[in-house]
Structure formats: C-alpha cells, structure tokens
Amino acid sequence: MxxxxxxxxxxxxxxxxxxxxxxxxxxxxxxxxxxxxxxxxxxxxxPLDFMILRKAEQEYISKRHEAIWSVALHNRRTLPVYGVSDAFIDKDPTLSRDNTLSGNELMATLELGYLLRLTNNNRGFTERMLYVSRSGFFVSTESANKHHPGAGAL
The missing domain is CATH 1.20.5 (Single alpha-helices involved in coiled-coils or other helix-helix interfaces)
Structure with missing residues (x-):
C-alpha cells in the first residue's frame, strides 16, 4: 500500500x-x-521603397550569372540576400528558378531579411536563422564569411 x-x-x-x-x-x-x-x-x-527594390532586382539580374553573388540594400533594415548562379540551379533538380517570378521572390526574400534582422537583435531566439529558397537565394543571420570562405568580398 x-x-x-x-x-x-x-x-x-x-x-x-x-x-x-x-x-x-x-x-x-x-x-x-x-x-x-x-x-x-x-x-x-x-514596405521597402519600390525604387530601392527595383534597383536590387536590377543588381540581381546583372549578378545572377556569377557563381556566388549577393544583393544588399544599403540600409540597416534588412540582411543581404546571397545566391548561386543560373548554371548551378540548372544542374540541381531540387532547385528551380522561374524567371518570370524570380524578381518577386528576391523582393520577398529581402523583406524576410527584415524579420531575420529583428530576430538577430533578440536574444530570445535561436543563435542562427537561415532561409533558403528553391530559386537558390538565401538569407542568414550569420556573417557572409561563414557561408563561403571567399565571401568577404560579397
């Protein structure tokens, strides 16, 4: 008992x-x-200024053939977006870059960078956050040097 x-x-x-x-x-x-x-x-x-987003889209269009590229809005609101070339996307069956929507996806990723920047300043969240799109874009709370050894120039 x-x-x-x-x-x-x-x-x-x-x-x-x-x-x-x-x-x-x-x-x-x-x-x-x-x-x-x-x-x-x-x-x-x-929202981010439309002209600034269009400028970022033009920068993406000019860099998208580089092996590794980045687009940054020269402000403190959002994180830079990194990406890989169209040739890399074409070689990987899990990735797909729809050219008609890639500008919109880039803009959405830049806006997501706004949220990730906020989380980066809030210690209640995980140490690292990362978003990777099927179009080969990514945004991260880590510095560029951690993503690619030669990324310091990004």
Missing part, C-alpha cells in the same frame, strides 16, 4: 513537471509567433 501511494505520488509529480514544461514551451512559441506577426505587420505598414 505504501509503495503504491509512493508510485502514484511520483507519477503525479512527473506529470506536473511535464505539464509545467509544456506550458513554458507553449508560451515561448506563442511569444515568437506574436513577435513575427508584429514584425510582418510592421513590414506591411512600411
């Missing part, structure tokens, strides 16, 4: 611990979702 009560108490304590931990994780993830929602709301209310 004493062993049974001890077992029941132990199981009850374990379940309470699990429930408490689940509550903490749920709250943490809810806070992250609210953060991203607020960031997206801010980006929608104050």
């Amino acid at each position: 004493v062993l049974e009560e001890a077992y029941v108490d132990n199981q009850h304590n374990n379940l309470e611990n699990v429930a408490h931990e689940m509550d903490g994780l749920l709250q943490f993830n809810t806070d992250r979702m609210i953060f991203f929602r607020n960031g997206m709301q801010s980006a929608l209310e104050t």
Whole structure:
C-alpha cells in the first residue's frame, strides 16, 4: 500500500513537471509567433521603397550569372540576400528558378531579411536563422564569411 501511494505520488509529480514544461514551451512559441506577426505587420505598414527594390532586382539580374553573388540594400533594415548562379540551379533538380517570378521572390526574400534582422537583435531566439529558397537565394543571420570562405568580398 505504501509503495503504491509512493508510485502514484511520483507519477503525479512527473506529470506536473511535464505539464509545467509544456506550458513554458507553449508560451515561448506563442511569444515568437506574436513577435513575427508584429514584425510582418510592421513590414506591411512600411514596405521597402519600390525604387530601392527595383534597383536590387536590377543588381540581381546583372549578378545572377556569377557563381556566388549577393544583393544588399544599403540600409540597416534588412540582411543581404546571397545566391548561386543560373548554371548551378540548372544542374540541381531540387532547385528551380522561374524567371518570370524570380524578381518577386528576391523582393520577398529581402523583406524576410527584415524579420531575420529583428530576430538577430533578440536574444530570445535561436543563435542562427537561415532561409533558403528553391530559386537558390538565401538569407542568414550569420556573417557572409561563414557561408563561403571567399565571401568577404560579397
């Protein structure tokens, strides 16, 4: 009888611990979702300037044949977008660059760089965040030198 009560108490304590931990994780993830929602709301209310985005798209068009390229908006709002050449995309069946939509995808990736920059300044998030598109674009909270040994010139 004493062993049974001890077992029941132990199981009850374990379940309470699990429930408490689940509550903490749920709250943490809810806070992250609210953060991203607020960031997206801010980006929608104050989008990047259209002329700046068009300039970035023109820069992408001129660089897209380079093995590794980057496009950066010379501001502190967003992170640079890196990418690989059309030839590299053509060799990999998992990647696809739809030329009619690539400009829009680049612009969306630049806007995503805004959110990633916000997370980079918020220690409540993971140390590193990375987005890779099927078009061979990527944006990361890590510096360029970590992506490619010769990327310092990017």
